[in-house]
Amino acid sequence: MARYAVVKLGGRVLFKERRLDLEYVRGLKEVLKAALALYDGIVTVVGGGDVARNYISWGRELGLSESSLDMVGIRLSRVNASLFWAYFHGVTPPDIPATISEAIALLPAWRLIFLGGLQPAQSTTTVAALVAEALGADRLVIATDVDGVYEEDPKVNPQARKLDEVTVDQLERILVRDVRAGGYALLDSLAVAVIKRGCLDARVVCGKPPSNILAALRGEREGTRIVTT
Amino acid sequence: MARYAVVKLGGRVLFKERRLDLEYVRGLKEVLKAALALYDGIVTVVGGGDVARNYISWGRELGLSESSLDMVGIRLSRVNASLFWAYFHGVTPPDIPATISEAIALLPAWRLIFLGGLQPAQSTTTVAALVAEALGADRLVIATDVDGVYEEDPKVNPQARKLDEVTVDQLERILVRDVRAGGYALLDSLAVAVIKRGCLDARVVCGKPPSNILAALRGEREGTRIVTT
């Protein structure tokens, strides 16, 4: 059986002061190249980031539905995926897949592919979880701007304790769902539900420095491990 | 602005004793034909029904992932959609859309289209809500085997009171989410969340007789109306 991994890269990790963080992207390339020695295929799901947020605010002023706003954000996340594909493979990329089936069709030949969002009312974290489940992936790494899951929101309570491990049931209690376009929490409840039913080996890590992602892909102790059993 | 409606037809309404209920399908045709006089376009989302359940149980015995089981169920719901398309339009149908974008591309020319499921870990009720939101539909009718939303599960407590109206917040408290393949509840929490954020005019009705669906499409008092404000 082929070994696969899925990495979710939040927009907050990729953008710094409304600009793509180029230094970070360069580091990421080294990390994913190294990780290809460990897996037959890696799918990286990237978020929309600040640019998506701008577009969504413009669309909201025009009175677009939340569904259309989400699609605008999804298309921007695919622009990000496209830029990454070009940078990592050195070629002008094929169309970024719009369904899980399309993504899976490309994986055997490309080994390293990049996705953005797929559907309205769905976070890119959920996309990553769905792809991981569809591939029977050995590992799902969620790279975000905090270094793991906390008992409480660390931005609200700075005393909150980081957890090395968290069960999905604990996680469900901690998280509050928010499905307004562009405003998803760290982990939405659908992502957690997919991790749970798919018994996925999922880890939440701080995406910076990129070596954290490699450590998590190697199965090293990093961030918070989500325990599904 | 064009006027659109979306109808969700649960597998339980369409199948009787493991067979497609042909009498019912015939009645449905009259209803949807009549409804085309009220709307510029109608999207009908059909579930997988008993046949999907069989396939899913076979796949589970083979050790398929929940994701793959869901995809098998989705493909069966598209077979149902295909059979309906052929019956309602009298032609061998085009491919059943696999994304919301594909569905919307076909709608202006066809006016009446049929979908099955779209993605793993997503009920066809959520598909219907997403399509309704994407179209800015004037009405979403969820046709199921009970005559509306009850305070409690009427199968558990036969004394439970049917509600004429229910707010989305009430609804969220009533429903319990279950995302194992093929085992979704009446309304899963993602469908409710989309109804809420899209301020959709959604109604839950008993799909039998089919005239209930027409009544709901006409905005008549039928089943339970979900109040989003």
Add this chain to the structure above:
Amino acid sequence: MARYAVVKLGGRVLFKERRLDLEYVRGLKEVLKAALALYDGIVTVVGGGDVARNYISWGRELGLSESSLDMVGIRLSRVNASLFWAYFHGVTPPDIPATISEAIALLPAWRLIFLGGLQPAQSTTTVAALVAEALGADRLVIATDVDGVYEEDPKVNPQARKLDEVTVDQLERILVRDVRAGGYALLDSLAVAVIKRGCLDARVVCGKPPSNILAALRGEREGTRIVTT
């Protein structure tokens, strides 16, 4: 030049008493895995089986055209192909190809792919023959519920003699074509015509036990060999 093989798996072999024969499917996996050592690519074409037959009977009662009934059957055979793809590769599959060109586009990267039917008024045996011809396949194995070609229908005349070899001209005389949806004979005349013009190395074997298929793929004496010259 790459070496390819095509296997046709009749619905009768896959289903037993209206259920997918799971034991058989498990055995098949071993066989196809072993066969991948012999070929650069293998295309397996699966029939619709009992479930397709049910759907077709429902559609016929609704007055669907033979064309639409065939398409319903085709879509069900693709559900079967999808379930097999998931089981053999351990991933949620890409969309099952709907044309020969799409099938061939996927083969180099996947090596083992699964198809259902392609067009109305065409058996999956014909699909298998067309794909074999398109690939210049080294071998076409037609796995069915009889152990080869008989001089006469063995269900009618139990005394009928099984043939070790049959020329395509003999075969054409033996077979009677029947193009009503879902009711194809062992080998329809179009399949035979393609085998003939493509000079395909075709064998008809009993699909059970699955080792028969491996034997035929190895070129061992098994079932009936169709002689094209």
Add this chain to the structure above:
Amino acid sequence: MARYAVVKLGGRVLFKERRLDLEYVRGLKEVLKAALALYDGIVTVVGGGDVARNYISWGRELGLSESSLDMVGIRLSRVNASLFWAYFHGVTPPDIPATISEAIALLPAWRLIFLGGLQPAQSTTTVAALVAEALGADRLVIATDVDGVYEEDPKVNPQARKLDEVTVDQLERILVRDVRAGGYALLDSLAVAVIKRGCLDARVVCGKPPSNILAALRGEREGTRIVTT
């Protein structure tokens, strides 16, 4: 129910001395424009003609399989369809459909569409019959270079009598199948089988002058009518 017609235009009618017969194509435009007043949609299937024959002979010298030769011929018939689409609609055409489903998806919006071949080992006459069956078409007109069906091949026996009507069973006895690429007879047996099972109102007419086609589309007595009951 929408009313549809399908017209098959043989390559022999369209080409004269290895050149497209432009005068004829101009006349055809008037005919199809007039016919659009009678039908909601018309599908015209065009053959490959002399150019296809050249390509196929080149490919045969290179040792291509019959399947690949057929695909080359199919692609040339689609070039013809593309040229017609441009001429009849005055726009650079969309991609010529490669499956029946794709053709049907385009029909409601375009009303008049043009197809070439679809699959190896299949004549464009069979394509026309399959499309007619898929649409539940009211009429299928096969325009060729003879003025109907004869008891015997009129090129062999000049005394042969033209038939005003022929039953499908008579027809099957008259025709001899030939599936070598590019060399199909007037009507191959698969086309006849589809006409039979679909109970299609099919007529074989001489495509020249084009007014014959209009007469046949109007249901007037022209050429040979194929009787299916």
Add this chain to the structure above:
Amino acid sequence: MARYAVVKLGGRVLFKERRLDLEYVRGLKEVLKAALALYDGIVTVVGGGDVARNYISWGRELGLSESSLDMVGIRLSRVNASLFWAYFHGVTPPDIPATISEAIALLPAWRLIFLGGLQPAQSTTTVAALVAEALGADRLVIATDVDGVYEEDPKVNPQARKLDEVTVDQLERILVRDVRAGGYALLDSLAVAVIKRGCLDARVVCGKPPSNILAALRGEREGTRIVTT
């Protein structure tokens, strides 16, 4: 014959101080709605604007090829097209066409469609000219941030005289081609060449206020008319 128009909206018209100019977009909606009374179909091609410029500068720092940078810009122009589609039709849009053929396939059913770029090394003005030629459009309106074609660049020589009419030959002498990604001139030479060979009725107008575009679509004297004969 159907009447079509094509409008090119430059990124500079749509964006103001790095933000989408919402007031302008609202005005545009009125203009295009009014214009639909004059034409059977209108294709609006939108540029990438400031956001595309940012992305391209990031990609350039990462060392992407000009081809990949162009594709990133193209994908951003399609995000803009997608936002416009949602705003003008009130629905979450289908996928933005990636070829001229795909665009033309959608036009009859939608009547008003939005495109971004199509290919590397090609301006959206060229896209607009190519689509206008492909449709045999009656009018091509190029809306930009200057009020027409000047004898010299008005930003360099403020004394330069605006031309009411310009022949394509004059135009070719005035323009200087520049194919670096994102830095196209008012009208690149390929756009001019297509206008010339297609004898298109093309006008360059100041896109602000939007009523200028309507005037040009009505054939009123506005901006500079390009004379092709």
Add this chain to the structure above:
Amino acid sequence: MARYAVVKLGGRVLFKERRLDLEYVRGLKEVLKAALALYDGIVTVVGGGDVARNYISWGRELGLSESSLDMVGIRLSRVNASLFWAYFHGVTPPDIPATISEAIALLPAWRLIFLGGLQPAQSTTTVAALVAEALGADRLVIATDVDGVYEEDPKVNPQARKLDEVTVDQLERILVRDVRAGGYALLDSLAVAVIKRGCLDARVVCGKPPSNILAALRGEREGTRIVTT
């Protein structure tokens, strides 16, 4: 990084006296097979040749737009690509890519792919340059019927001197652009512009004998080298 090459084969090289030059095509197969040892992937772009010219003249008499004529030529170049694909790979080919993105999606799995034209008003030489730029190709070989670039058109001035090297700026001065369908010059200005901005290692060689192409792919001194710096 993967190593790629792109070869443009002009219609004039492939056709001799209105027939495909089969001897030449056979020689080409050896050359491309040998070249696959040097590159990870090779894209060959083929022109339309004489057959395309015939079709275009027919379409012009019917009054088709230059855009539609170009598309007819493009579709014929894809027929050529399809015939080559079948001959070089021994299989009935997948659909010939219609965009650069589709081409790139197929390359990793197939390694040797064949394209025709992509868009109206664009030569296949420009297609080859665009694909080379998109792939970051190490070499672009333009095989035509002259042995390199001359100071002047050698057909006009037989004394004209062949250049071993030419800078892109020199080249731009030498070439005259002509965008009428089917009548492109040796190298159109857009192709030169892409070669320039992409800093492509481009060579113009006489396509006959095919060994010239192999020499150029090996980087040997052959024909004219275009110097971009």
